[in-house]
Amino acid sequence: MSRHKLVKALDLDEELDDFDGGTEPGYDDEVSADDKEQLRLGTIKVRDILGEDAGIPDKEIEDSLWHYYYDIDKTVNYLLSQKTNSQPKKSKKKKAGDREAKATDFFKDSPWLNILKERCGEILIEPLYPRGGLLGGSSKQDGAPKSKLAALAAARKKKENQILEDGQNATSSVALLDKLGAKSRRSKADTRSSSSSLNPQSVPSGQPKNIQTRKYPIRKPQNEDVSPAEPSAEAAPAAPGPLPSSELEVKPEVTPAATPSVFARTIFGTPAKSHEPVFQSADSYVSQASESHTEFNFAGPSPDDIVTKAQNTKGSAPKAAKQLAPLANGNKSVNGVTQGVSEVDIEDTKIRGKNLDVLAEFEKSKPKNAANFVVIGHVDAGKSTLMGRLLYDLKVVDQRTLDKYRKESERLGKGSFALAWVLDQGTEERNRGVTIDIAMNKFETENTSFTILDAPGHRDFIPNMIAGASQADFAVLVIDASTGNFESGLKGQTKEHALLVRSMGVQRIVIAINKLDTVQWSQDRFDEISQQVSAFLTSAGFLSKNLAFVPCAGLTGDNIVRKADDPKASWYLGPPLISLLESSEPVTRALEKPLRLTIDDIFRGGVQNPLSVSGRLDSGNVQIGDTVLVMPAKEAGAIKGLEVDSDPVEWAVAGQNVILHLAEIDAKYLKSGDVICPPSAPIQCVTSFKVKVLAFEHIIPMHCEVHKGRLHALGRVTQLIAQLDKASGAAIKGKKPRLIKPGSVARVVVEVDDPVPLEQGGRVILRAGGETVGAGLVE
Amino acid sequence: MRLIKQSIDRDGSGSITLFPEEPEDMWFAYNLIRPGDLLKASAVRRVTTESATGSTSSTRVHITLLISVEKLDFDTQSAQLHVSGRIVEETKYTKVGQFHTLDLELNRNFNIEKKEGWDSVARNLVKEACDPVKSADVWAVIMQEGLAHLAILTGHRTVLRxxxxxxxxxxxxMGRQGDHDKALEKFFQTTMDTLLRQLDLTENKPILLASPxxxxxxxxxxxLETATRTGNKAxxxxxxxxxxxxxxxxxxxxxxxVLQTPEVLARLKDTKYAKETRLMNDFMDLLFKDDGRAAYGPGEVEQAVEKGAVGRGGGILLISDSLFRSQDVGVRRRWVSLVDKVRETEGGEVRVLSSTHESGKQLEGLGGIAAMLTFPLEYLDEDEEEEDLMPNGDINGIKS
Known part of the structure; x- marks a missing residue:
């Protein structure tokens, strides 16, 4: 990103100097921050100070005072800087416009601003400064940039003082102010530390939450530095304090000489308007930059809102500050600070999180019931067509699209596949008329928002079906009622799919007996099929109360959204398919557990998001700005964007199908099936694990593939530890089993070649030779 | 491999001179040579001489060395065999006891003298290696979306390339299919490029493409489209x-x-791996019948042999060649004697499966040894439990 480059290239010290030199010294001497009672008083004082500048409404002053905790010089500083900087403070986005105008006015005649155009690039940093200025004034941690600036300013001031006191006349007022500024700054620092419990509250505001761990330590030192640096400035004005860099030293000399500081100007009258042109360009650049920042990072509430929110949720922040304090002490040199500033600023350009309490947000949002269901069944049972019909009847797919599909499919001689094409988007899928991969679609009814996972029925694509079923809350089993097809299906994937979804934890299953129109809506056929299927499913471990049967016809749409209009189907009095879907109970979600997301797909999410992953949140929650760890690569990345059902959101919780736009991680570390987890609670990667397995086929020590959602890995069963009692789960005493027969339960050891992220309680499927040999629970 | 000279006494001691002709023969040599054997082969050795003034000069000399084998190292990809050991015969340039690693080369004789004597397995191996019938090599590309394995199947080995x-x-x-198609195209192209790098297009070998x-x-x-487009006639x-x-x-x-599908079998019917695959399948079928006529794992099989169940009339002992490669002479002897017993005393059939073929790997999963019995033995492993040092699959080196 070119902007990052600019930021890196930019000469921070210089920029910062200009600013602080201009603004800070000014008001410091007037007021010292003491009691918080004095909001009103403070306002008056501030007004006093700002008198000439005017144009700042009381409201704003009060706001600032509030944010700065009645710290008047900060407030003044802030207001002033806001003013000088085209008032970026409240919400940069909002104020960009007038800020530009005012600032330009202000600096109109500043010759140093008249310099080369290239400087504009450097000035780019300014978006960072105002931000820092705003936040820094208000909060300890968050103020990182600001307090650094303050430190820098102090150092610079010291220098100035020194120079000035050494016998300069012209700028003596500036020097004096500087000195005073340093003093009051110290008191400010004291105030700050006394109110440190408050300040950190605002940390989260606008700060990239994800960088916290890295950032705080850096940021904190700055805060700490403020105090050490300043007193020394005052105490030993003659001795040059530790200056960040040679540039910093140079600049102070230049600034006062060239331009009266903002303060000076405030005091001695508003300067003439001669600086304008250059600064304008610079400033417009700035505002542009900051705008883009804002757009990028502050999708929702304005910074003010955030600050307020942060203040309301003080709880955790002070603790963090405390923890970080020791670290901070170590890093005292101004040099370190400078470094810190640059780092922080660079990071600032990246992702900002809001540090939301996602669970609270989730509670607040009063979510609609959400349910994912997987559509399973034998190949050609009409799964895709049924779902296509459902979507069409619910107007999720419009007539025009369908007409297009119809025309295209007829051209391929597959007219009856038009509805299936709603879900089968793949080129190969359409040419072959077979679903290959899971198709995900959404629709909503009054109470519930559904996600369809249309699984492929062909046995070759069972791995894909497993991936889909692992995301499902319940299942719709589609059965082809036409003569012969039901029978072959029951032996085939009808059975395998049903067993698979059961062993993946699906409890509830809706059985759609499809294509009943081909058997003239024969009730006998329906009953016969329901009986057989019911018997089978109960034996597979489904409770009969969790089974629901519905006769339907996907192609014509009978008993799907509307009741069948064929008189021959009048014997069926139950509800259509859609009502059965709606009666699904909301599922409880593991919101409190650590984040787990199994990557379903890795793709390019668009121009802005070169790397995106999709998947379902198995547990926990996630929000923009979070740092996440990708296992088994053990690579950290940051979340710069979130989508739930293709709508951009701030956060997501377990159970939702999300798209994460990732940053700071390379695509090569990602593989579908990997697990995204928080760095604090990473999932373990194992190469050998015990599984309590239900055998579908014979199990002996052998090669197999281990499937868990999208994850598939080559492995082998290495040991058969014990045969287990089916009912109690206790190991059957006696000899070690040498063969696990289909239908029995056993404990086996599975080893995989490469480490796979698996947790206890994870449900895995073992397959070999194109057959599912077993399904089990990791122990 | 050609047998140049053989002088084995009745007690099994003696030496054999072999002439390897193709890479496959190195695999045989790897299975044949055991630590402790005496190996004589030509070598290039760097000899450093120090002059009276103290300056040194080193020269490379071509000599024939006799070493006592200590370690073998086989590179599956390039089919090279490195044998290291101590020199036991003094030459003009070397002293006894110095170390040397012999790189066995194609088309150069080497001579093996076995300390432990030539057992039946070793002799059979030589016989098999010198069998002039050449097995067809086959390329195989096993793939699924986003994953492809390129392997070459030779008579005795499957090598993942x-x-x-x-x-x-x-x-x-909607409308996002392009990414998938493009990525798939790229995947195909990469696979194809990789295949062409491995493949010698002048040879006429079958290329299996298999996928779900x-x-x-x-x-x-x-x-084919790419070949047509680029005019790649070869x-x-x-x-x-x-x-x-x-x-x-x-x-x-x-x-x-893949090896069981009719179209493949038609082409590869009599190759060793096709036979091994079939054998392994027969065994699995028998095992799944669970009528006690299939035994696997060292303890079980030894017991079965003891009881005479692997005898005439259908008894087949399947054993992985990796068992004979054991560094421990005692272990090897245990298996050799088992094989001898089945073959000579019981009259059963013995099949040594290559551990690199998939069927061999399957067998290794079962402990490297299995047997189809002539009569059911239900009580097989009951008293075996405690002293069974090798649980299922353990021999696969899985624990290490």
Whole structure:
């Protein structure tokens, strides 16, 4: 990103100097921050100070005072800087416009601003400064940039003082102010530390939450530095304090000489308007930059809102500050600070999180019931067509699209596949008329928002079906009622799919007996099929109360959204398919557990998001700005964007199908099936694990593939530890089993070649030779 | 491999001189030479001489060395065998006791003298190695979307030459199919490039393409289209060598399934691996019947042999050649005597399976040894439990 480059290239010290030199010294001497009672008083004082500048409404002053905790010089500083900087403070986005105008006015005649155009690039940093200025004034941690600036300013001031006191006349007022500024700054620092419990509250505001761990330590030192640096400035004005860099030293000399500081100007009258042109360009650049920042990072509430929110949720922040304090002490040199500033600023350009309490947000949002269901069944049972019909009847797919599909499919001689094409988007899928991969679609009814996972029925694509079923809350089993097809299906994937979804934890299953129109809506056929299927499913471990049967016809749409209009189907009095879907109970979600997301797909999410992953949140929650760890690569990345059902959101919780736009991680570390987890609670990667397995086929020590959602890995069963009692789960005493027969339960050891992220309680499927040999629970 | 000279006494001691002709023969040599053997082969050794003034000069000399083998190292990819040991015969340049690593070379004789004597397994191996019937090599590409394994099957080995793994985005609904198709195309192209790098197009070997679903077909289409487009005549000439088949997954162990499909079997019927695969399947079938006529694992099989169940009339002992490669002489002797017993005393059949073929790996999973019995033994492993030092699959080196 070119902007990052600019930021890196930019000469921070210089920029910062200009600013602080201009603004800070000014008001410091007037007021010292003491009691918080004095909001009103403070306002008056501030007004006093700002008198000439005017144009700042009381409201704003009060706001600032509030944010700065009645710290008047900060407030003044802030207001002033806001003013000088085209008032970026409240919400940069909002104020960009007038800020530009005012600032330009202000600096109109500043010759140093008249310099080369290239400087504009450097000035780019300014978006960072105002931000820092705003936040820094208000909060300890968050103020990182600001307090650094303050430190820098102090150092610079010291220098100035020194120079000035050494016998300069012209700028003596500036020097004096500087000195005073340093003093009051110290008191400010004291105030700050006394109110440190408050300040950190605002940390989260606008700060990239994800960088916290890295950032705080850096940021904190700055805060700490403020105090050490300043007193020394005052105490030993003659001795040059530790200056960040040679540039910093140079600049102070230049600034006062060239331009009266903002303060000076405030005091001695508003300067003439001669600086304008250059600064304008610079400033417009700035505002542009900051705008883009804002757009990028502050999708929702304005910074003010955030600050307020942060203040309301003080709880955790002070603790963090405390923890970080020791670290901070170590890093005292101004040099370190400078470094810190640059780092922080660079990071600032990246992702900002809001540090939301996602669970609270989730509670607040009063979510609609959400349910994912997987559509399973034998190949050609009409799964895709049924779902296509459902979507069409619910107007999720419009007539025009369908007409297009119809025309295209007829051209391929597959007219009856038009509805299936709603879900089968793949080129190969359409040419072959077979679903290959899971198709995900959404629709909503009054109470519930559904996600369809249309699984492929062909046995070759069972791995894909497993991936889909692992995301499902319940299942719709589609059965082809036409003569012969039901029978072959029951032996085939009808059975395998049903067993698979059961062993993946699906409890509830809706059985759609499809294509009943081909058997003239024969009730006998329906009953016969329901009986057989019911018997089978109960034996597979489904409770009969969790089974629901519905006769339907996907192609014509009978008993799907509307009741069948064929008189021959009048014997069926139950509800259509859609009502059965709606009666699904909301599922409880593991919101409190650590984040787990199994990557379903890795793709390019668009121009802005070169790397995106999709998947379902198995547990926990996630929000923009979070740092996440990708296992088994053990690579950290940051979340710069979130989508739930293709709508951009701030956060997501377990159970939702999300798209994460990732940053700071390379695509090569990602593989579908990997697990995204928080760095604090990473999932373990194992190469050998015990599984309590239900055998579908014979199990002996052998090669197999281990499937868990999208994850598939080559492995082998290495040991058969014990045969287990089916009912109690206790190991059957006696000899070690040498063969696990289909239908029995056993404990086996599975080893995989490469480490796979698996947790206890994870449900895995073992397959070999194109057959599912077993399904089990990791122990 | 050609047998140049053989002088084995009745007690089994003696030496054999062999002439390796092709890389496959190195695999035989690897199985034949054991630590402790005396190996004589030509070597290039760097000799450093120090002059009276203290300056040194080193020269390379071509000499024939006799070493006592201590370690073998076989490189499966390049089929090179390095044998290291101590020199036991003094030459002009070397002293006894110095170390040397012999790199056995094709088309150069080497001579093996066995300390432990030539047991039946070793002699059979020599016989098999010198069998002039050449097995057909076959290329196999086992693939699924985003994953491909390129392997070459030779008579006695399956060598994975390359694995291609790429991320192919899944379908993403309306209008987003392009990403998937593009990535798939790229995956095919990469696989094809990799294959062409491995393949010698002047040879006429079958190339198996296998996958679940339609990936293999699509890949073949891609290969032929690309060849036509680029005018790659050599590749187009291979067209008839491509065999598309079905496999359950893109992993190499699906090769087993591929080797059973009729179209493949028709081409590869009498190759060793096809036979081994069939044998292994027969065993699995028997095992799944669970009528006690299949035994696996060292303890179980030894017991079965003891009881005479692996005898005339259908008793077959399947044993992986890795068991004979044991560094421990005692272990090797244990298996050799078992084999001898089945073959000579019991009259059963013994099949030594290559541990690199998929069927061999399957067998290794079962402990490297299995047997089809002539009569059921239900009580097989009951008293075996405690002293069974090698639990199922342990011999596979899995624990290490």
């Amino acid at each position: 390359q694995k291609v793994e790429m991320t192919v985005p899944k379908k993403r609904g 679903g339609f990936v293999a077909q699509a890949f073949l289409r891609h290969v 590749l187009l000439a291979q067209k008839s060598n491509f065999v598309v088949s079905h496999s359950a997954s893109g992993y190499l162990h699906s090769l087993n399934e």
